[in-house]
Amino acid sequence: LEKGFNILGVSLDREGQKDKWLKAIEDDKLTWSHVSDLKYWDNAVAIQYGIKAIPQNLLIDPQGKIIAKNLRGEELEAKLAELIVVGKTF
Known part of the structure; x- marks a missing residue:
């Protein structure tokens, strides 16, 4: 937040994909915060912001x-x- 903003990664992975998702974060050295409810396209954030394709920012x-x-x-x-x-x- 030192620049006045945060970065948050929201994953649309599915149940059963958690280990793969976490490994990708580690492998790609993504140092910001990441969240997922593992509900794929039923993810609350995707619904709230009308996400229809990935990746998006x-x-x-x-x-x-x-x-x-x-x-x-x-x-x-x-x-x-x-x-x-x-x-x-x-």
């Missing part, structure tokens, strides 16, 4: 409003820099 403000979707590379870096510069936290 969302920038969500503290009120739960989506402020950007599926940004990658330079576009993502620019949006994060913009939010940090204007003092917004999310």
Whole structure:
């Protein structure tokens, strides 16, 4: 949170896939927080935010409003820099 935001990985894995999911996190050295209810497409977060395909990334403000979707590379870096510069936290 030192830059004013958190990263959270939400997995849409299924029951019986937990060990594989956790191994992928470790193998890929993903250091941020990860959650999964192992309910696949019935995942509450996927339903709440209308996730229809994976992978996706969302920038969500503290009120739960989506402020950007599926940004990658330079576009993502620019949006994060913009939010940090204007003092917004999310």
